[in-house]
Amino acid sequence: MSEKITRVAFQGEHGAYSEEAVIEHFGETVEPVPCESFDAVFQSVQEGNCDYGMIPIENSLTGSIHRNYDLLLQFPLSVVGEQYLRISHCLIGVPGTSLERIKKVISHPQALAQCQQFLASLQGIATEPVYDTAGSVKMVKDTGSAEIAAIASQRAAQIYEMAILAKGIEDNPANFTRFQVIAREPVSPSDDAKTSIVFSLNNRPGELYRAMSVFALRNIDLTKIESRPLIGKPWEYFFYIDFVGSIEDPVTQRALANLEEFSTFMRVLGSYPRHRPQPKIESG
Amino acid sequence: MSEKITRVAFQGEHGAYSEEAVIEHFGETVEPVPCESFDAVFQSVQEGNCDYGMIPIENSLTGSIHRNYDLLLQFPLSVVGEQYLRISHCLIGVPGTSLERIKKVISHPQALAQCQQFLASLQGIATEPVYDTAGSVKMVKDTGSAEIAAIASQRAAQIYEMAILAKGIEDNPANFTRFQVIAREPVSPSDDAKTSIVFSLNNRPGELYRAMSVFALRNIDLTKIESRPLIGKPWEYFFYIDFVGSIEDPVTQRALANLEEFSTFMRVLGSYPRHRPQPKIESG
Numbered sequence: 001m002s003e004k005i006t007r008v009a010f011q012g013e014h015g016a017y018s019e020e021a022v023i024e025h026f027g028e029t030v031e032p033v034p035c036e037s038f039d040a041v042f043q044s045v046q047e048g049n050c051d052y053g054m055i056p057i058e059n060s061l062t063g064s065i066h067r068n069y070d071l072l073l074q075f076p077l078s079v080v081g082e083q084y085l086r087i088s089h090c091l092i093g094v095p096g097t098s099l100e101r102i103k104k105v106i107s108h109p110q111a112l113a114q115c116q117q118f119l120a121s122l123q124g125i126a127t128e129p130v131y132d133t134a135g136s137v138k139m140v141k142d143t144g145s146a147e148i149a150a151i152a153s154q155r156a157a158q159i160y161e162m163a164i165l166a167k168g169i170e171d172n173p174a175n176f177t178r179f180q181v182i183a184r185e186p187v188s189p190s191d192d193a194k195t196s197i198v199f200s201l202n203n204r205p206g207e208l209y210r211a212m213s214v215f216a217l218r219n220i221d222l223t224k225i226e227s228r229p230l231i232g233k234p235w236e237y238f239f240y241i242d243f244v245g246s247i248e249d250p251v252t253q254r255a256l257a258n259l260e261e262f263s264t265f266m267r268v269l270g271s272y273p274r275h276r277p278q279p280k281i282e283s284g
Numbered sequence: 285m286s287e288k289i290t291r292v293a294f295q296g297e298h299g300a301y302s303e304e305a306v307i308e309h310f311g312e313t314v315e316p317v318p319c320e321s322f323d324a325v326f327q328s329v330q331e332g333n334c335d336y337g338m339i340p341i342e343n344s345l346t347g348s349i350h351r352n353y354d355l356l357l358q359f360p361l362s363v364v365g366e367q368y369l370r371i372s373h374c375l376i377g378v379p380g381t382s383l384e385r386i387k388k389v390i391s392h393p394q395a396l397a398q399c400q401q402f403l404a405s406l407q408g409i410a411t412e413p414v415y416d417t418a419g420s421v422k423m424v425k426d427t428g429s430a431e432i433a434a435i436a437s438q439r440a441a442q443i444y445e446m447a448i449l450a451k452g453i454e455d456n457p458a459n460f461t462r463f464q465v466i467a468r469e470p471v472s473p474s475d476d477a478k479t480s481i482v483f484s485l486n487n488r489p490g491e492l493y494r495a496m497s498v499f500a501l502r503n504i505d506l507t508k509i510e511s512r513p514l515i516g517k518p519w520e521y522f523f524y525i526d527f528v529g530s531i532e533d534p535v536t537q538r539a540l541a542n543l544e545e546f547s548t549f550m551r552v553l554g555s556y557p558r559h560r561p562q563p564k565i566e567s568g
């Protein structure tokens with residue numbers, strides 16, 4: 001009998017950037033479990049099929065992944081960690097091919113868009129959008145063609161035993177994604193932590209300002225604010241706030257108690273150790 | 285020679301909800317000009333091919349249309365009006381068919397999702413996503429089949445001379461879209477107005493709170509806040525704020541001058557007459 005291996009759900013195929021975030025966060029010993037959709041990632045954690053889920057929450061170029069904000073509210077799960085990942089694209093082909101032989105490049109539309117300048121520099125190359133970055137590598141492998149290349153991560157090239165024809169081909173190197181780790185039970189980080197909450201307010205002037213005062217007056221640093229529609233109440237919102245501080249901290253507790261005095265709904269999504277990457281921007 | 289007719293660009297085919305917003309806002313005498321993409325709407329106004337553009341900015345069920353926020357910043361155009369529209373879906377078939385004969389329903393995936401309960405009540409009906417609501421009516425018309433229906437607006441049924449098989453079939457009647465009207469030159473509404481601005485801040489704790497204080501301390505009512513990534517500066521943001529008040533109002537002017545004292549960038553997107561619909565929710 002083998003030891004129980006930690007299973008972590010992610011959206012996409014093996015070799016996806018989300019899988020890279022799983023490995024960065026948990027190390028090589030966990031089992032990343034591919035899921036078809038973000039919904040399936042949440043489902044899989046809730047049902048106990050996986051211990052954790054790794055969900056992208058925001059990209060530095062394209063913004064928030066709003067579907068995951070909605071799912072955080074819909075599922076009774078907790079945020080227990082965060083992970084930043086530098087997104088760096090490679091051009092990937094079958095072993096033995098070369099950059100000069102490529103006539104068509106396939107990938108997720110967002111990856112193609114992020115490598116526009118590089119692709120233009122190749123001249124006369126056709127592009128074709130497909131559903132997934134890692135999936136595009138799999139597709140090129142299946143065709144066996146030396147004239148088609150995919151755009152995906154270095155890790156995807158390794159997994160599918162394919163050749164890297166060019167590295168760091170993204171136009172803008174300031175391309176990072178922030179992920180959150182979800183689990184069935186919350187954690188209680190004691191020291192350097194962040195907390196994510198969601199709340200709604202009375203539809204009166206000045207209420208959001210009042211909610212932000214709760215944090216500002218206690219010198220609590222808000223790192224992100226996002227709003228999503230409150231279904232059934234047009235032009236009312238759920239506000240999502242991330243701030244620096246642990247739920248164990250009395251100052252945090254007083255701030256949240258203060259917010260609850262006038263919010264119409266408030267839920268702590270989770271308190272988790274803060275990930276502090278050095279967002280070093282390497283040149284391609 | 286005919287008089288010059290006002291041309292208003294919108295995204296989608298004739299019969300799209302955006303075209304309905306054009307007619308609601310400008311009346312029947314203008315010429316709505318269909319465009320393939322939101323980008324094309326902005327382009328068309330900038331180049332002078334159209335006098336105005338009508339862009340959806342937020343839906344009460346699905347949230348902000350983030351692409352249009354980004355385009356408002358990229359193009360040197362002004363917001364000169366707003367329009368609320370109740371989104372109410374119809375099931376539409378070829379003349380002579382009936383609800384009982386329908387075996388397949390096609391529409392934009394969001395429209396199909398918004399009519400899920402109605403579709404389930406029909407039993408044994410297949411659904412198929414297509415690119416556009418109005419476009420789906422056109423497609424049903426082209427097939428001539430009495431067994432296929434589309435989901436779109438009442439207006440789309442009229443335009444393509446098709447039959448309405450069921451009305452108000454959306455699960456949630458609290459379905460509204462807010463549109464903004466864009467033009468090359470700003471307007472200066474003097475009385476009941478709203479103003480839209482975009483700004484960025486130093487990446488320091490408390491700066492957003494400070495920005496909101498500028499309005500709160502002057503009793504200016506913020507109606508919407510949205511954030512979008514500042515490209516090239518990971519985890520810094522452009523903030524979009526809509527508030528009640530005209531740019532002609534000295535209080536507004538002082539608030540914006542105050543904001544400019546510490547913002548790193550600030551642009552007035554436009555000041556425009558406030559649209560005050562009675563958001564009456566009729567039952568299907």
